Amino acid sequence: MSETLAVVVPVYNETAVLEVFHQRLSAVLADCDMPYQVLYVDDGSDTAFLDQLQRLRDGDPHVAVLELSRNFGREVALSAGLDHADADAVVVIDADLQDPPELIPRFIAEWRRGYDVVYGQRVARRGESAVKRHSAGLFYRLLAYLSEVEIPRNVGDFRLLSRRAVAALNALPERHRYMKGLYAWIGFPQKGIEYVRQPRAAGQSKWTYPRLWNLALEGITSFSAAPLKMATYLGLVTSSLAFLYGAFMLIRTLLYGNPVPGYPSLVIIILFLGGVQLICLGIIGEYLARTYQESKGRALYFLKGYHPAGGAGSARQE
Numbered sequence: 598m599s600e601t602l603a604v605v606v607p608v609y610n611e612t613a614v615l616e617v618f619h620q621r622l623s624a625v626l627a628d629c630d631m632p633y634q635v636l637y638v639d640d641g642s643d644t645a646f647l648d649q650l651q652r653l654r655d656g657d658p659h660v661a662v663l664e665l666s667r668n669f670g671r672e673v674a675l676s677a678g679l680d681h682a683d684a685d686a687v688v689v690i691d692a693d694l695q696d697p698p699e700l701i702p703r704f705i706a707e708w709r710r711g712y713d714v715v716y717g718q719r720v721a722r723r724g725e726s727a728v729k730r731h732s733a734g735l736f737y738r739l740l741a742y743l744s745e746v747e748i749p750r751n752v753g754d755f756r757l758l759s760r761r762a763v764a765a766l767n768a769l770p771e772r773h774r775y776m777k778g779l780y781a782w783i784g785f786p787q788k789g790i791e792y793v794r795q796p797r798a799a800g801q802s803k804w805t806y807p808r809l810w811n812l813a814l815e816g817i818t819s820f821s822a823a824p825l826k827m828a829t830y831l832g833l834v835t836s837s838l839a840f841l842y843g844a845f846m847l848i849r850t851l852l853y854g855n856p857v858p859g860y861p862s863l864v865i866i867i868l869f870l871g872g873v874q875l876i877c878l879g880i881i882g883e884y885l886a887r888t889y890q891e892s893k894g895r896a897l898y899f900l901k902g903y904h905p906a907g908g909a910g911s912a913r914q915e
């Protein structure tokens with residue numbers, strides 16, 4: 598039996614790029630010489646876009662559509678796609694053509710050589726502002742320093758996963774899914790392939806700065822408990838400083854008497870310590886909230902419909 602390929606594409610109102618994307622992807626896949634399927638995971642898009650997806654499926658027997666019950670966010674949409682992708686190799690790609698589908702044959706070649714995870718590594722980010730590039734760079738460095746597994750830098754979700762790598766990801770029960778970290782965490786032989794990341798072909802990026810900030814928090818709290826330890830060290834440092842300052846004051850008072858100055862320094866110290874304590878509480882809160890959410894054990898997502906590949910004539914499951 599020949600090996601099969603599935604391509605998982607999370608989509609959220611990608612009206613402007615869907616057709617172009619699908620054409621480019623299909624052209625590449627047709628040349629791959631493997632039976633393939635393209636699984637579009639609709640992340641709670643508008644009905645107009647859903648109709649567009651259905652028309653695409655009607656016209657192409659390779660297309661399957663998975664509809665989530667609402668917008669769950671890209672990471673969850675991806676997990677839903679991986680849950681439903683039944684193939685020997687699964688490629689994950691965004692619909693906005695920032696990642697070139699033309700790289701897929703090279704992914705497959707490396708996978709045939711025995712790599713379980715083959716990821717695209719960006720050598721340049723085009724069409725992204727300097728601020729975004731720098732903040733991303735800074736974040737990757739911080740995460741690399743904090744986290745216990747090595748998470749490759751400048752790597753997105755664009756990658757190929759072997760069947761056992763997909764099974765491993767699906768076996769992870771956590772609700773907070775920082776995928777970039779999870780890919781690295783599962784282990785297995787992994788390999789990066791360099792490419793130039795293009796600007797979005799059309800449409801708007803859904804990533805706003807608050808969303809990126811939350812993703813960054815997600816990454817750090819999912820893969821490191823270091824911020825929690827920070828409180829301990831911060832406490833040690835401040836109390837040592839307080840002790841030294843106390844000794845200094847004692848000696849100074851013994852030598853020169855005490856003319857009662859120090860009101861401003863008193864206020865500053867009180868405010869500073871109050872701030873430090875609030876920050877530490879906030880950090881504990883971030884972890885606590887995640888523990889709380891995990892402990893509820895809610896389902897990761899719900900499906901509104903699953904339309905398997907096979908085009909217009911095939912049975913539909915609602």
Ligand code: UDP
Nearest residue numbers: 607608609640670671674691692802803804
């Ligand atoms: N996406 C999604 N759910 C969302 C937001 C985005 O499924 O809530 C999809 C989107 O349709 C696209 C991919 O995730 O295929 C990447 O989105 P985007 O280009 O906005 O992210 P960026 O590339 O800017 O990180």
Ligand code: MG
Nearest residue numbers: 691693695802
């Ligand atoms: Mg994008």
